[in-house]
Amino acid sequence: MGSSAVVVGGGIGGLAAAIGLRLIGWEVTVIERAPVLDDAGAAISLHANGIRALDALGVGEVIRAAARPQYSGGTRNPAGGRLARMDGAALERELGTPIVGIPRATLHRLLREALSPGSLLLGAEAASVDRSDPARPRVPLGDTVLEADLVVAADGLNSRLRTQLFPHHPGPAYSGSTVLRAITERPVDVRGDFELTWGRGAEFGHIALADGRAEWHAVLNSPAGVRYPDPLAEMRRRFSGWHEPIPALLSATRPGAVLHHDIHELTTPLPAYVVGRTALLGDAAHAMTPNLGQGACQALEDAAVLSAALATEPTVESALTRYDTERRPRSQSVARAARLAGRMGQQLTHPLAIALRNTALRLTPSRTTIQAILRHANWTPPSLGPLDATAPYPCPPERP
Incomplete structure (x- = not known):
């Protein structure tokens, strides 16, 4: 079994993979192309499966301590009418942990702090993997070459390593939606821990x-590449007349804090997450739309499964085969579900379709809503063997 790895990409998935590999005794070097880590970004929700993966990697408690549990909220229409209610306490009873909200910058920082000192290389871009020696892949970095037993390609949506490994894959496709988001500059009195509002071709959450403080996001149907001279002013115009606390959230935001990104996804699934001794992880493997809040959680699952496989399988090859077998079906299924959720949610524009959806949401029992969340969130990480950092969870077996 090998004992050294190069992780390409210092995002959530790459950092989590490095933590897991270090936990099982591997030497790890993380390559991040950004020369400076400015910790930009908004915030995310972590469902039980993501929290459990963090527990397996030994960092769950420190993440929980920095996050806020989500117990109240739900879905509304632009006038403020309730469409669905989120019962966070019921989810916690089912899963043993609530959904939590945390700034991305905080999550990144805490994950970096769990790395070995000196293991993160900034300003280093890996464009390819040299696989001429099947047992010792090499990553060229200018005049330097890093050699290891394993390369983890966690280099994001526009992964250069994925392009090298799968040159005929079409790559990411535009979803038809764009997202603007920010964290407020000051605390805001919001009435729910997490809330979504669905309008015609638009979502505000x-x-x-x-x-x-609070993170807000606005998802709009839009052609790719559209940008606004004053994004915050455009959001105030676009969501004028929508219910509170939407105006309050926008008023509490500094104009320069608004981030704007088009949403892309891998609509064509990869045929494998492993090529030789290179494993793809996170968005590089299964970039998905954010409609289920599962993108980061799936990357964390990847990291936990990869670490467990390498800790318990007899060879790197058998471990990578197991990783691909376990992760590809599940993550690609979640990606399909997220795409469908977007089409039935924020992307709807026909008034009749919106009315039918809203009526269906109002009539759906709370238990059915919980079951829909459990379908993806009720996941238990595999054992890391003698180093296992997981704890048992009071939950039923995973739903099919």
């Missing part, structure tokens, strides 16, 4: 954070 917020996540309440532990320090009283």
Whole structure:
């Protein structure tokens, strides 16, 4: 069994993979192309499966301490009418842990702090993997070459390593939606820990954070590449007349804090997540739309499964085969479900379709809503063997 790895990409998935590999005794080097880590970004929700993966990697408690549990909220229409209610306490009873909200910058920082000192290389871009020696892949970095037993390609949506390994794959496709988001500059009195509002071809949501501030996001049907001279002013215009706390959230936001990104996904699934001794992970393997809040959670699952396979399988090859077998079907299924959720949610534009959806949501029992969340969130990480950092969870077996 090998004992050294190069992780390409210092995002959530790459950092989590490095933590897991270090936990099982591997030497790890993380390559991040950004020369400076400015910790930009908004915030995310982590479902039980993501939290459990973090527990398996030994960092769950420190993440929980920095996050805010989500117990209240749900889905509304632009006038504020309730479409569905989120019962966070019921989810916690089922899963043993609530959904939590945390700034991405905080999550990144805490994951970096769990790495070995000196293991993160900034300003280093890996464009390819040299696989001429099947047992010792090499990553060229200018005049330097890093050699290891394993390369983890966690280099994101526009992964250069994925392009090298699968040159005929079409790559990411535009989803038809664009997202603007920010964290408020000051605390805001919001009425729910997490809430979504669905209008015609538009969604506005917020996540309440532990320090009283809140993250908001606005998802719009839009051609790719559209940008606004004043994004915050455009959001105030676009969501004028929508219910509180949407105006309050926008008023509490500094104009320069608004981020704007088009949403892309891998609509064509990869035929494998492993080529030789290179494993793809996170968005490089299965970039998905954010409609289920599962993108980061699936990357964390990848990291936990990869670490467990390498800790318990007899060879790197058998471990990577197991990783691909376990991760590809599940993550690609979640990606399909997220795409469908977007089409039935924010992307709807026909008034009759919107009315039918809203009526169906109002009539859906709370238990059915919980079951829909459990379908993806009720996941238990595999054992890391003698180094296992997981704890048992009071939950039923995973739903099919």
